[in-house]
Amino acid sequence: MTATGIGAPVRRKEDFRFVTGRGRYVDDINRPGQAYAFFVRSPHAHANIRGIDASAALAHPGVLSVLTGDDIAADKVGGLICGWAIFNKDGSPMRAGPHPALAQGKVRYVGDHVAVVIAETLAAARDGAEKVAVDYEVLPAAADIAAARKSGAPQIHEAAPNNAVFDWHLGDKAATDAAFARARHVTKLEIVNNRLAPNPMEPRAAVGEYDFGSDSFTLYTTSQNPHVARLVLSAFIGIAPEHKLRVVAPDVGGGFGSKIFIYAEETVCVWASRKVGRPVKWTCDRTEAFLCDAHGRDHVTHAELAIGDNNRIIGLRVHTDANLGAYLSTFASSVPTYLYAPLLSGQYDIPAIYAQVDAWYTNTAPVDAYRGAGRPEATFVVERLVEVAARELRMDPAEFRRANFVRTFPHQTPVIMAYDAGDYEASLKKAQEMHDVKGFGARKAASAAKGKLRGLGYSAYIEACGIAPSAAVGSLGAGVGLWESAEVRVNPIGTVEILTGSHSHGQGHETTFAQLVSDRLGIPIDNVSIVHGDTDKVQMGMGTYGSRSGAVGMSAIYKALDKIEAKAKKVAAHVLEASETDIEFKDGKFTVKGTDKAADFGTIALNAYIAHKFSGQELEPGLKESAFWDPTNFTFPAGVHICEVEFDPADGVVRIDRWTAVDDFGKVINPLIVEGQVHGGIAQGVGQALYEGAVYDEAGQLVTASYMDYCMPRADNLPSYNVGMTVTPCPSNPLGIKGCGEAGAIAAPPAVINAITDALGHENISMPATPEKVWRAAQGVVPRQAAE
């Protein structure tokens, strides 16, 4: 391993600009002649729009234009799309209503986009928006699943009778029912997976600009996947063909899924820039982000686990209701289906699984992928079930897991996935040792002596990452392929630019990707630049989500580097006057087998361009190659997290005493960055378990629409984390990478709740386990000296 190669904890290349305030985020961009957009949003969860009177707004000083749904319809701008087709149990397609960028006759959630005011300044746009008079006919609202599914519920979309989007299933129902019929024990749980607001610290923003000279648009946007944004805006929304639309996603301040999607605001900014003849900028404020960024989770699940002889799991059955909000966001339909149910086997050998998922429209913000997307929901179901089952069987929860682990690979689950590699026992063993599980009894006794409750909870999670083989996801309803692209440009002096379709919004690709190149070509890491986030530079790509940038994005780079090496060897053969088959390349040097003839990488790069040593007819000059990598399987990161909590039954304030995470991410390129991803993921998972919840009242008003009401985890709510790794290389990509971006958020919630319920001695607690809930749950629970 070199100091900057694969496996080295290289300090990040991007950080100089961030620590000096020189990052360039979308809101930092101002274009000449720029105007500002402010959206008029619905204050009602459900209403017909009888009329919009913009005359007072238009008379306000500085206001340039007020645009409504009628204007966008007149210009034949298409609606927003959901890119994943789900089919009902009877084979019919899901029932999706229209999703206009500006409301057309009806609003369906608080924050829905009614009109946009464009003005010389943001203040004028904001003032103008207050003067837009909208005549609403307020309708009854259905703010949650229970209200939406009731007979006589308000009808949100004509296309979806009874607000039912789809009823979908996966697995063998008959086999699963048979397993339950012969079970020795059945564990049952009712689970609410609480609704979350993603909250990247950078609010979304967009600048749309139209150039009359070239009849082309540029959109600067806070996107995790600028090429997908361009594809959707071109092919579906129809704003401009792709060669007339450049999408730039510069530094992006976190995404966590919420910046995958193509929203109304950037659509309107691009469209309006031609309409008003000025660049149009919109920057979200935090309350708008709470109202309109796609939320995450929001499942209600009835889950059952069937246990047979020898404490072996013989079946798992779930019925999940998923809230998709008022409109189907870009990938909304895939989250509670193919990103959820295929993970219900967990790390366990379960012969029969059946999942039924019903999805509902409600008068709330759209719900879509949020860090983990479906996999945290599945893991919470599985890891709560196995924990509770072990307690009911009076078994050590770790031993119950051990008894049911998948132990041979490849392992075909009954729900699509074929696990390719793993060693779940190794992660569990290492986590128990690192955590000092043996010392838990003494710690519990010490807590009890102080009148405090202490509990320990496991989470043995698995996830499917490296999203994803294009043909496979296509067969499941995806509207796109999920390969990744890379282009390697070697400059004549031997420096290298990597153009990647992946997008970094905190993940550190400028460093990690450069480590791969430095390692492979034997050149200093400072001689490598990573170019991403601009559709005019990178031809096409699928972006960053689903922990895919390492496994898929870097594999594309690896494949392009294969081609670079092959071409460079041909050049080297001419330069070194040897046969191509005798050329070897190692540590940045080309050598001729059995001789002392050698040339460094820079010399060969220069010769590729000056092209004096070979004929251009037999070998093309230049050194630039590209590759598209389409994976053959998902990757399967897995691991064990152990959470230990202590709280006083008198106040219910849960303190995480220690956290141990042992993850198997396959091969690790930069351990510093990977550990950072684990820390951040755990924090978000702890946030879900203890602090966060997006709450609507019965009328559909979001009552948690600022940081004064929605509890974001602070530094003093969280512990330091004890992080370790085990490694089984991933066999389905050339680098052996599995992915690490979502693991913490997937693993953490059940670990926390398992720890709290262990301390309580009963299972009656829901997320977020706030002090009030824990205090209520702890009434009558007496701290015991013994650890069972």
Next chain:
Amino acid sequence: MAKVSMVVNGKPVSGEVEPRTLLVHFLRETLRLTGTHVGCDTSQCGACVVHVDGAAIKSCTTLAVSCEGAHVTTIEGLAQGDRLHPMQEAFRDNHGLQCGFCTPGMIMTAVDMVNRKGNRLDETTIRHELEGNICRCTGYHNIVKAVAAGAANMPAKAAAE
């Protein structure tokens, strides 16, 4: 419109602003110092922290005109050319940032913490003092390490300004 003058990062500046203009917008839009960020509008997240007359404040809830005559330091004023401030260096060394959006506010808060609490900061103190700064990426683990390291590396009786 109101005229406002102040000293920002050692340089006298002035501008004509609407009286309701917030300090953060004066810094970002009038002076184009875009390192100071707006993350929440309600002074919880701390992405907008700058120093006014030596104390950390949230510039998203401070009127620009209320800083008339003040000395303001932003993240852009911390390094000496290419030489990073010890706290900036510590964030880089300890991977104390991911997306970078909260980072300027975190660093300005951390420097202020050292100015008030000294160079030896334990984990409990750091975590408590960071309650007004939210990070969504790092889980705070490496931020806490960075603040401790940066504090230790700042000159004793440090004055960042």
